[in-house]
Amino acid sequence: MTIEINTPSSTATLKNPKAHLTGAEVRKLARANLIGDTGGLGHGYVQCNLLIVPARYADDFRRFCQRNPVSCPLVAETAPGDPTVPSHIAADCDIRTDLSGYCVYKDGELVATKTDVLEEWEKDTYVAFLIGCSYSFEHALLDAGITMRHREQGTVVSVYKSKIPLNAAGPFSGAMVVSMRPFKADKVKQVQEITKKYMLAHGEPMLWGDEGTQALGIDINKTDWGQPTNMEDDDIPAYWGCGISPQTAVMDSKVEGTFMAHRGGYMLVTDLRVEDVCA
Amino acid sequence: MTIEINTPSSTATLKNPKAHLTGAEVRKLARANLIGDTGGLGHGYVQCNLLIVPARYADDFRRFCQRNPVSCPLVAETAPGDPTVPSHIAADCDIRTDLSGYCVYKDGELVATKTDVLEEWEKDTYVAFLIGCSYSFEHALLDAGITMRHREQGTVVSVYKSKIPLNAAGPFSGAMVVSMRPFKADKVKQVQEITKKYMLAHGEPMLWGDEGTQALGIDINKTDWGQPTNMEDDDIPAYWGCGISPQTAVMDSKVEGTFMAHRGGYMLVTDLRVEDVCA
Numbered sequence: 001m002t003i004e005i006n007t008p009s010s011t012a013t014l015k016n017p018k019a020h021l022t023g024a025e026v027r028k029l030a031r032a033n034l035i036g037d038t039g040g041l042g043h044g045y046v047q048c049n050l051l052i053v054p055a056r057y058a059d060d061f062r063r064f065c066q067r068n069p070v071s072c073p074l075v076a077e078t079a080p081g082d083p084t085v086p087s088h089i090a091a092d093c094d095i096r097t098d099l100s101g102y103c104v105y106k107d108g109e110l111v112a113t114k115t116d117v118l119e120e121w122e123k124d125t126y127v128a129f130l131i132g133c134s135y136s137f138e139h140a141l142l143d144a145g146i147t148m149r150h151r152e153q154g155t156v157v158s159v160y161k162s163k164i165p166l167n168a169a170g171p172f173s174g175a176m177v178v179s180m181r182p183f184k185a186d187k188v189k190q191v192q193e194i195t196k197k198y199m200l201a202h203g204e205p206m207l208w209g210d211e212g213t214q215a216l217g218i219d220i221n222k223t224d225w226g227q228p229t230n231m232e233d234d235d236i237p238a239y240w241g242c243g244i245s246p247q248t249a250v251m252d253s254k255v256e257g258t259f260m261a262h263r264g265g266y267m268l269v270t271d272l273r274v275e276d277v278c279a
Numbered sequence: 280m281t282i283e284i285n286t287p288s289s290t291a292t293l294k295n296p297k298a299h300l301t302g303a304e305v306r307k308l309a310r311a312n313l314i315g316d317t318g319g320l321g322h323g324y325v326q327c328n329l330l331i332v333p334a335r336y337a338d339d340f341r342r343f344c345q346r347n348p349v350s351c352p353l354v355a356e357t358a359p360g361d362p363t364v365p366s367h368i369a370a371d372c373d374i375r376t377d378l379s380g381y382c383v384y385k386d387g388e389l390v391a392t393k394t395d396v397l398e399e400w401e402k403d404t405y406v407a408f409l410i411g412c413s414y415s416f417e418h419a420l421l422d423a424g425i426t427m428r429h430r431e432q433g434t435v436v437s438v439y440k441s442k443i444p445l446n447a448a449g450p451f452s453g454a455m456v457v458s459m460r461p462f463k464a465d466k467v468k469q470v471q472e473i474t475k476k477y478m479l480a481h482g483e484p485m486l487w488g489d490e491g492t493q494a495l496g497i498d499i500n501k502t503d504w505g506q507p508t509n510m511e512d513d514d515i516p517a518y519w520g521c522g523i524s525p526q527t528a529v530m531d532s533k534v535e536g537t538f539m540a541h542r543g544g545y546m547l548v549t550d551l552r553v554e555d556v557c558a
Contacts, residue, residue: 067478069345169475170471208447215442241446
């Protein structure tokens with residue numbers, strides 16, 4: 001495969017030679033399982049969380065997303081039984097193979113982690129839901145000269161399961177999952193202003209500071225996904241909605257049947273340009 | 280004023296001769312301050328919560344609603360400075376006079392309760408937001424033969440300020456407000472099925488049962504608005520989003536400036552038929 005690396009237009013690319021891959025190029029690498037975490041890849045392309053649900057649950061799950069748009073911003077869904085992603089979202093994309101890591105849940109229990117879900121797909125009629133991801137706005141912060149600790153430290157962003165309940169819909173309920181990035185006080189307003197327009201990528205932080213940490217009922221040093229972030233004393237944590245929430249809902253609700261999802265951080269990178277859909 | 284009472288088509292009307300008023304008729308009564316609580320009035324017409332914000336906050340407040348659609352389902356908004364409600368929502372309706380009770384907030388503090396806000400309207404440029412209300416789906420439960428305790432007991436529905444944070448947007452943040460109606464276990468599924476389509480009226484319950492009560496962090500016997508509900512031992516509380524949430528957000532956030540809102544229960548009854556907008 002030939003991959004052209006364009007001239008970097010942003011500081012984000014300086015440390016990451018794969019930052020300027022297109023969405024289609026990232027998907028090729030993911031399909032071949034040559035990459036894992038997609039943070040920083042496909043700079044400027046919309047990245048998505050995935051939840052594949054038995055078609056009989058599609059209406060309830062769509063409504064679950066609509067009732068929790070900050071945690072589950074709905075980007076697209078597939079036709080029942082059709083593994084093809086709508087072509088304006090991601091061309092020539094097979095949802096069963098084009099991520100490099102999947103989690104398989106049965107009756108609410110994680111039963112397998114796989115690199116494709118071709119086998120599972122045959123056992124029922126499924127609908128795949130693509131849900132926005134906060135990876136999609138990180139380039140905008142970097143472009144504004146706002147660095148993020150997990151990028152500086154080379155860690156995966158800190159993710160927590162909170163005590164805050166999502167709004168139930170049909171059989172789906174569960175606790176909200178959040179990602180956390182710390183900033184100095186003088187950046188708070190700017191972070192809010194920059195990220196608020198990216199509503200398909202969870203938008204601006206939903207909670208801030210120690211008050212946010214308390215409301216979430218979490219220990220900031222104990223991540224449930226990703227890695228802990230080394231913080232300075234005057235760092236202010238900013239908490240964003242996170243598209244892992246649907247997976248915890250599947251587990252918390254113990255919904256009967258087989259569900260498939262992306263592996264944390266191993267997102268579907270689409271052909272959508274972030275600036276085109278979040279202006 | 281001549282008011283025609285049509286033949287009752289539902290059990291809801293049997294106890295309430297004003298159930299079959301049209302939205303326009305209810306507004307006339309409200310304008311003349313001849314009614315207060317609008318529960319059970321204008322059977323089948325969409326009832327709305329109100330928040331009037333200085334125009335400079337309109338974008339942030341609209342986004343606040345979009346990020347919290349279960350608490351703040353957005354039905355309509357007015358043009359900046361224009362007190363007229365869009366005519367397809369409520370014809371010949373002046374938002375400053377056509378509710379029978381208003382609360383006025385200054386810098387986050389409740390400073391007055393009034394029957395119109397003509398005087399306040401002159402002091403700034405305002406945008407009025409209409410937000411759906413759970414009164415709009417009660418007729419559907421009654422039509423299905425599902426009674427509600429507050430209707431049986433002749434009390435105002437129980438409303439609580441919870442410990443659950445809403446998703447922040449710009450200067451707006453705060454704790455979620457919920458309304459509660461108890462049901463027997465054998466009605467739970469039916470209540471969920473019936474109310475889920477009324478997304479502009481908060482849709483299906485967001486939380487259920489003792490687990491919900493705990494997640495909300497409330498004492499079910501201590502209401503913050505409305506009145507306590509006498510419950511039987513095997514009653515299961517169902518919690519819905521509530522459009523008083525924006526008022527608590529204005530207070531919790533201590534947003535600078537003058538804000539106006541409806542008085543709890545004294546809703547704007549529109550010309551929209553519930554079944555037309557929530558099918």
